[in-house]
Amino acid sequence: MRSRYFLLLKFRYKMIHTFNYKDKYYIYDSGSGSLHECDKLTCEYVKAKYEKSCQMPVISKEKAEEIEKDLNGLKEQGLLFKEEVNVSPIKSSNIKALCLHICHDCNLRCRYCFADEGAYHSEREFMSEQTAKKAIDFLIANSGNRNVLEVDFFGGEPLMCLQTIKNVVAYARGKAEKSGKKFLFTTTTNALLLDDDAIDFFNREMENVVLSLDGRKEVHDAIRKTKNGKGSFDAVIGNIKKFVKSRGDKSYYVRGTFTAKNTDFSNDVIFLAESGFDSISMEPVVTDIDDLAIKESHLPEICNEYENLCEKYLEKYENGKGFNFFHFNIDLDGGVCLQKKVSACGAGNEYFSVVPNGDIYPCHQFAGDKDFLMGNVYEGKLNDGIRNNFASASLFTREDCGDCFAKFICSGGCAANNYHFEGDINKPYKITCEMMKKRIECGMHVLARKKELK
Amino acid sequence: MIKTIAKPQDKKITGCGECRSTCQSACKTSCTVGNQSCERISRENNPEKQGK
Numbered sequence: 001m002r003s004r005y006f007l008l009l010k011f012r013y014k015m016i017h018t019f020n021y022k023d024k025y026y027i028y029d030s031g032s033g034s035l036h037e038c039d040k041l042t043c044e045y046v047k048a049k050y051e052k053s054c055q056m057p058v059i060s061k062e063k064a065e066e067i068e069k070d071l072n073g074l075k076e077q078g079l080l081f082k083e084e085v086n087v088s089p090i091k092s093s094n095i096k097a098l099c100l101h102i103c104h105d106c107n108l109r110c111r112y113c114f115a116d117e118g119a120y121h122s123e124r125e126f127m128s129e130q131t132a133k134k135a136i137d138f139l140i141a142n143s144g145n146r147n148v149l150e151v152d153f154f155g156g157e158p159l160m161c162l163q164t165i166k167n168v169v170a171y172a173r174g175k176a177e178k179s180g181k182k183f184l185f186t187t188t189t190n191a192l193l194l195d196d197d198a199i200d201f202f203n204r205e206m207e208n209v210v211l212s213l214d215g216r217k218e219v220h221d222a223i224r225k226t227k228n229g230k231g232s233f234d235a236v237i238g239n240i241k242k243f244v245k246s247r248g249d250k251s252y253y254v255r256g257t258f259t260a261k262n263t264d265f266s267n268d269v270i271f272l273a274e275s276g277f278d279s280i281s282m283e284p285v286v287t288d289i290d291d292l293a294i295k296e297s298h299l300p301e302i303c304n305e306y307e308n309l310c311e312k313y314l315e316k317y318e319n320g321k322g323f324n325f326f327h328f329n330i331d332l333d334g335g336v337c338l339q340k341k342v343s344a345c346g347a348g349n350e351y352f353s354v355v356p357n358g359d360i361y362p363c364h365q366f367a368g369d370k371d372f373l374m375g376n377v378y379e380g381k382l383n384d385g386i387r388n389n390f391a392s393a394s395l396f397t398r399e400d401c402g403d404c405f406a407k408f409i410c411s412g413g414c415a416a417n418n419y420h421f422e423g424d425i426n427k428p429y430k431i432t433c434e435m436m437k438k439r440i441e442c443g444m445h446v447l448a449r450k451k452e453l454k
Numbered sequence: 455m456i457k458t459i460a461k462p463q464d465k466k467i468t469g470c471g472e473c474r475s476t477c478q479s480a481c482k483t484s485c486t487v488g489n490q491s492c493e494r495i496s497r498e499n500n501p502e503k504q505g506k
Contacts, residue, residue, distance in 0.1 A: 026459075033462040034461040035461075036456050036457060036458050037459050039455060042455070071456070074456065079458060087468075087469075090471045096475045146472070148493070150474060326489065330488045332462060333460050334491065334495065335462070335489075335490065335491065335492065336491065336492050337465045337470075338468065339468055340469075344476075345475070345485060410487070411476070411487040440488065443489075444459075447460060451459060451460075
């Protein structure tokens, strides 16, 4: 096995990335995290001379000197060709967050569900209140000096056991008061049972709510069906609208999934925006179902579709009808520190999922895989071997990320996706990498245009 | 002509670990650190909302 020192050395790059979005040209400096805009000739010159990825354009001596002068000025300010810093990932034995699989059952039967339509390839079951409370105790006991703790109620469909959630939240609030902790709760729901009582409870207690809605009725209904095989769009859209109207300035996301069947997903995002939702996420499906899975052959049209989305998104923004699209929210001026950027997602080390019988897994996407069973909340211990494996996974252990411009923004991707598609949590899944890189370029373009319009 | 669009601000505090778990966001499949905020700065800017 290569030493980590070797890997750290490998990352000491000075990397730039040039790209364009239609007639706008950009240079991104990976070492400093700076983004610059330039003209086409400058972009082509930099691409040819420093990225060595195209032919040198025809350019006068004077223009080349002018470009070099600009580049040197930025270099002196530490904004270009800056050596990438090799910092250590954040190491802590504290647990920050739990995903509570409050039930492994669902009132929908969505074909693409990674969780086997709610059952996670096992019995359909609900988490008992006792187990959920034990999970809260486990989180508090293992949170060390961390004050803010996060719990995500996940399923299956969590609203199938709303009373358990209410009781667990009340229990956690009481425990938090005594232990000096603060809980932030999230629920991910399909909104089928989102009635007035649930809305009222969510608005009081949930820091964030994620509502599943795939976009246009025909797109949503093609996949997200009830047990009787009927599309669920009409049953959920009113509930989600009512919830969002009541939400005020509290956080929520209407979250869609796109598949190989709707690679024109920009229409779904815009449909959601025009339905009155101003906080939207649209994610590529995670499945191996042949007619739904995103394959390499889909990448050109998907990347093109992100550009279409970018254009429509900016048009809305310019017309005063802007909305928040999760993947275009790249914050290059602020954001998290470098240590966080190299620390990967935290699954299996500071974030775990707990299934109905109290078993603990690195995250929701590993739930039920016995190779990744880490313990049980009733035992209160975690498998050190698995935890160390995840804790030591960082940007620096993902060698394929070394020469990728996006690494300090993406942090090496989803460990579960890496494992399920490439067989190794440290081996980035190429298809998601390509989509990620395109989204990041679009996010950078959005950032530039918004600043221009201010 | 090259125009700087964005450059990271110097961080007063780094590596404190107070940041939120990356996976606790909207997507649960393709989360990135690029759209996360520093919790310490967020709390300083908006202590009431962040429950300080």
